[in-house]
Amino acid sequence: MTFSDKIEEWIKEVEARPESALTLMRLIANRLRDLSERDEQLLAENIALQNGTRVEEYQKRIAHLEYQLDLLKRHVGAEGLTLPDLPAEAERAVSASLLVYNGQGRIFRVEAATDGAAKLGRIAGSLSTDHEPPRLLALPSNEEALLFFSSGRVGTLSVGDLPLVETGNAWEWDQAALPDEPRPGETLVCVIPFSRLPVSEYFVQVSRRGCVKKTMTSLAQSILGNRYLGKGTLGKSDQPFELALCGRGGRLAFVTCEGRLLGLDVDGLSYTAEERIRLSATDFVIAAFTPRPEDALIFITQNGKVLHREGQALEPAKSPSARGQALIPANRLEQGIRFIGAAALRDGERIAALDASGAINVYDAGAVTGSGTLGTGGLILSIGVVPSQSGTPGGA
Amino acid sequence: MSLKVGLDFGTSNSGVAVYDGTRVRLLPVDPKNVLPEVIKTVLYITRDYRALIGQEAVEAYYRDHVGRRRHFVKQWAGEIDVYGADMHYVRDIFVYVDELKPGRLLQYLKTALRKESYQGTRIFERHFTPGDLAETYLALLKRRAEEVLGERIEAVTLGRPVKFSESPEQDRRAEETLLAAAHEAGFKQVDFELEPIAAALDYEQTVAAPQNVVIFDFGGGTLDIAVMRLGDPRRREVFASGGVDIAGSDFDRAIIEKRMLAHFGHGQAGQHPQVREMIHAIPDWMALPELGTPINRNALEKAIQAGVAPVRLKALESLIYNDLAFTFYNRVEAAKIALSSEGATVISLEDKDIALWELYARHQFEADIHHYLLAVEKVLLDTLTASGLDPAEIDAVVKTGGSSSIPLFTSMLARIFGAEKVKASSQFSSVAAGLAIRART
Numbered sequence: 001m002t003f004s005d006k007i008e009e010w011i012k013e014v015e016a017r018p019e020s021a022l023t024l025m026r027l028i029a030n031r032l033r034d035l036s037e038r039d040e041q042l043l044a045e046n047i048a049l050q051n052g053t054r055v056e057e058y059q060k061r062i063a064h065l066e067y068q069l070d071l072l073k074r075h076v077g078a079e080g081l082t083l084p085d086l087p088a089e090a091e092r093a094v095s096a097s098l099l100v101y102n103g104q105g106r107i108f109r110v111e112a113a114t115d116g117a118a119k120l121g122r123i124a125g126s127l128s129t130d131h132e133p134p135r136l137l138a139l140p141s142n143e144e145a146l147l148f149f150s151s152g153r154v155g156t157l158s159v160g161d162l163p164l165v166e167t168g169n170a171w172e173w174d175q176a177a178l179p180d181e182p183r184p185g186e187t188l189v190c191v192i193p194f195s196r197l198p199v200s201e202y203f204v205q206v207s208r209r210g211c212v213k214k215t216m217t218s219l220a221q222s223i224l225g226n227r228y229l230g231k232g233t234l235g236k237s238d239q240p241f242e243l244a245l246c247g248r249g250g251r252l253a254f255v256t257c258e259g260r261l262l263g264l265d266v267d268g269l270s271y272t273a274e275e276r277i278r279l280s281a282t283d284f285v286i287a288a289f290t291p292r293p294e295d296a297l298i299f300i301t302q303n304g305k306v307l308h309r310e311g312q313a314l315e316p317a318k319s320p321s322a323r324g325q326a327l328i329p330a331n332r333l334e335q336g337i338r339f340i341g342a343a344a345l346r347d348g349e350r351i352a353a354l355d356a357s358g359a360i361n362v363y364d365a366g367a368v369t370g371s372g373t374l375g376t377g378g379l380i381l382s383i384g385v386v387p388s389q390s391g392t393p394g395g396a
Numbered sequence: 397m398s399l400k401v402g403l404d405f406g407t408s409n410s411g412v413a414v415y416d417g418t419r420v421r422l423l424p425v426d427p428k429n430v431l432p433e434v435i436k437t438v439l440y441i442t443r444d445y446r447a448l449i450g451q452e453a454v455e456a457y458y459r460d461h462v463g464r465r466r467h468f469v470k471q472w473a474g475e476i477d478v479y480g481a482d483m484h485y486v487r488d489i490f491v492y493v494d495e496l497k498p499g500r501l502l503q504y505l506k507t508a509l510r511k512e513s514y515q516g517t518r519i520f521e522r523h524f525t526p527g528d529l530a531e532t533y534l535a536l537l538k539r540r541a542e543e544v545l546g547e548r549i550e551a552v553t554l555g556r557p558v559k560f561s562e563s564p565e566q567d568r569r570a571e572e573t574l575l576a577a578a579h580e581a582g583f584k585q586v587d588f589e590l591e592p593i594a595a596a597l598d599y600e601q602t603v604a605a606p607q608n609v610v611i612f613d614f615g616g617g618t619l620d621i622a623v624m625r626l627g628d629p630r631r632r633e634v635f636a637s638g639g640v641d642i643a644g645s646d647f648d649r650a651i652i653e654k655r656m657l658a659h660f661g662h663g664q665a666g667q668h669p670q671v672r673e674m675i676h677a678i679p680d681w682m683a684l685p686e687l688g689t690p691i692n693r694n695a696l697e698k699a700i701q702a703g704v705a706p707v708r709l710k711a712l713e714s715l716i717y718n719d720l721a722f723t724f725y726n727r728v729e730a731a732k733i734a735l736s737s738e739g740a741t742v743i744s745l746e747d748k749d750i751a752l753w754e755l756y757a758r759h760q761f762e763a764d765i766h767h768y769l770l771a772v773e774k775v776l777l778d779t780l781t782a783s784g785l786d787p788a789e790i791d792a793v794v795k796t797g798g799s800s801s802i803p804l805f806t807s808m809l810a811r812i813f814g815a816e817k818v819k820a821s822s823q824f825s826s827v828a829a830g831l832a833i834r835a836r837t
Contacts, residue, residue, distance in 0.1 A: 013757035022740020230444035
């Protein structure tokens with residue numbers, strides 16, 4: 001249809017209903033005004049392109065960003081590093097806090113001792129909720145934390161806002177902070193530090209049955225705005241277990257209760273939940289973390305035995321549904337040995353452990369890996385890694 | 397006794413109502429909508445299979461899709477057996493899937509029930525049949541109604557068109573699918589009432605003396621007509637009923653086919669059959685969102701590079717790859733609605749690489765849908781003949797449903813029956829109200 005035909009049709013409309021003339025004139029006049037404004041904008045843009053001012057403007061912006069990056073590198077003493085390797089903030093002398101939290105969203109925050117082994121305190125009363133022991137996470141006191149719930153919901157919290165409980169005392173869950181109460185039918189799955197979000201590329205979710213899903217952190221604004229990340233599970237019986245931030249080229253390790261270790265290249269992970277390990281009916285994931293190549297890996301059994309492996313021992317699985325490396329021989333499994341935690345460790349870091357009596361103790365990692373045991377004598381429920389200063393925290 | 401409600405599962409809009417014997421209460425099931433008693437029949441399913449309905453679904457769709465990234469991966473879809481004269485081999489079939497797609501928005505769930513060719517759709521890893529989609533929507537609508545009422549709803553009177561389909565077999569199958577979906581959604585007791593008869597029951601509340609009435613229920617998916625005797629609840633009589641699957645969505649399609657395709661390169665992509673196919677798929681609300689594959693993008697880019705209507709094909713690319721389909725259909729529908737009260741309106745869509753502007757007058761719209769007017773008039777007169785009544789014996793013509801306010805059809809009714817007999821009922825809620833009355837009796 002030509003434009004003249006259209007004009008003919010508009011005229012016919014006016015002939016049929018003369019009152020339409022006013023509406024047609026108003027709509028055409030509005031269009032003319034819009035077009036003339038746009039014409040002026042295009043002319044201005046054309047002039048800016050022709051005389052080079054637009055190019056200069058972008059060059060200035062790039063130069064300004066490069067200057068800011070140099071300043072940041074000098075500030076953190078990392079002139080040789082590339083952008084993803086930079087810490088999110090300049091390091092400051094901040095104390096480390098240990099968070100002890102349960103599925104009901106209750107969180108204790110205790111000041112982790114500065115160095116060496118220490119007794120931090122004891123949880124009085126019931127330890128488990130829904131057969132899940134409390135989990136431990138050590139992180140700097142000025143850190144921001146992300147709370148991940150079993151429904152796929154997320155929330156944020158500033159660690160410094162949590163009240164401190166006194167070291168060495170017995171703590172009741174009733175006294176613990178409840179910063180974001182789980183909704184009906186929902187449990188708090190894990191808490192992770194997330195100040196490194198701007199320099200991370202992916203959120204990686206791991207479920208109890210070994211489903212893995214990654215999500216680009218470029219969607220973080222939408223995720224945090226909607227307070228929803230998704231469960232990252234496939235089957236109805238499966239439950240979300242861990243969430244981690246990871247950069248491009250990173251590795252993901254996860255360990256199961258029956259001592260299977262699986263390494264995965266994060267870049268190769270799917271954006272949809274995918275089962276990545278073939279587990280026996282009774283097995284489930286008990287730890288998931290993103291180690292660096294130089295990290296040591298430790299694996300802890302329910303009776304406090306510690307297995308130590310070099311970071312290079314972690315081989316990325318090639319098969320989409322691997323069985324993972326066995327950490328202990330089958331006869332040890334038949335004897336009832338099970339794993340309760342695993343983590344990546346760096347020099348100077350310590351291990352916090354919660355035992356079945358509710359006691360939380362901190363151990364020197366070097367001593368523990370040397371002796372091969374935590375030496376508590378009791379059952380261990382959870383572990384966490386206490387960073388040497390305000391380094392990357394960890395927990396399992 | 398368990399609570400029983402009337403539920404109008406409409407093609408474009410739905411509603412729920414209860415009747416206490418004296419007064420019908422339409423439930424505000426969509427507080428975010430301009431009319432909270434009316435809820436859009438749209439369903440949004442996220443990648444994690446969270447389902448949302450109504451305005452909440454629309455908002456979530458926009459929030460998740462505006463400016464989003466795409467990443468296509470090749471996925472194995474199945475295999476086909478290829479037979480030749482002396483050979484047979486099996487070939488794998490792969491499809492490109494956007495693994496960053498956050499969710500799917502589904503409209504016209506009721507139309508899907510009556511389309512024989514529509515077997516359902518794959519949403520991420522799961523296949524949803526038309527029944528599954530209806531069940532998901534009805535379950536959420538039921539939950540919302542229960543929240544409003546503060547008690548469990550176990551029984552429902554569901555509206556259904558006079559004819560889901562011209563084929564009796566497909567009509568029976570559509571009703572069975574809807575019945576099963578309602579049971580799966582949690583309604584223990586389900587019965588049906590024809591939508592025009594439900595609208596008549598609502599109108600009867602306003603009638604003082606018995607009347608012969610034509611109900612002209614013209615919604616988003618079908619036209620339903622009933623000729624009835626109303627006014628005395630003990631002596632109601634349905635003289636005849638009829639219907640045809642012409643309605644609002646057909647008019648939207650006519651507008652797109654006749655006025656919009658030229659903006660996307662129609663008639664200018666001669667040597668590019670793949671591009672031509674994409675253009676022809678624009679009016680199909682089910683097909684357009686599926687066009688966003690890397691292969692199609694490649695074909696579009698090649699045509700643009702070759703100088704084939706570059707501005708229009710860029711607009712087509714933007715329509716497909718910037719997830720503008722839903723916005724586009726909404727704009728077309730909004731223009732159609734505006735023409736019920738205005739002599740002219742504008743259909744416009746502005747986004748990256750797209751600047752669509754079409755001045756559209758009522759005269760043009762009426763010319764574009766004139767063939768539907770003839771079909772509608774024929775069904776109306778056939779139904780009237782079947783009732784044994786003359787137009788002069790009809791006391792009132794009650795029009796309901798969104799499409800019934802299109803002036804072309806109002807004029808037709810006035811021409812046949814006389815303007816003074818044509819009465820407007822509540823466009824979107826009279827069927828739900830009538831179903832609630834039926835549920836109580």
